[in-house]
Amino acid sequence: MEFESIVLNIITKSGSARSSAMEAIQYAKNNESEKAKESIRAAEENIALAHKEQTMLIQEESKGKKVEVSLLLVHAQDHLMNAITLKDLAQEFVNIYNKISE
Template structure:
């Protein structure tokens, strides 16, 4: 994988994980407004976007396992950072919505 290709995959990670993160946080906002059905729909939307980030990550891992990669780029590291923080939010968002709903 060329450096340019790795950078492009890094941008995919940033974009998809960032969009999913925004949707998860928006779901919490919707729950705080009492819009629980909309909040849960937003979580499902975020899950679908996060899957796209995982696909980009899997592509990178596959290429690395084959020995087909270039130097690590800061964009790719930034994408991994976005993905990992979004995964933490994903783990918490349904619990947060449930807690808000119980109020």
């Protein structure tokens, strides 16, 4: 796969994960715990897909193929890192809202 395609996949999957994480918080806030869990799962799936793309780049570099560090790659890494962090925080919010509603 072409470098730019991999980077754009990381950005798109990370963006989808971030959206799902935010959606999970809103569902939990509205006492829709099953929908919140589904959104967390969707976020996790998209993060896994983005991480898989990132791992491909890392493996290529470890084989000696130099990966060009571009602004687009930095942007993709930033999106992935933020998606992971937000998903973790969303999971905590979902847990808190579930406890409150019990």
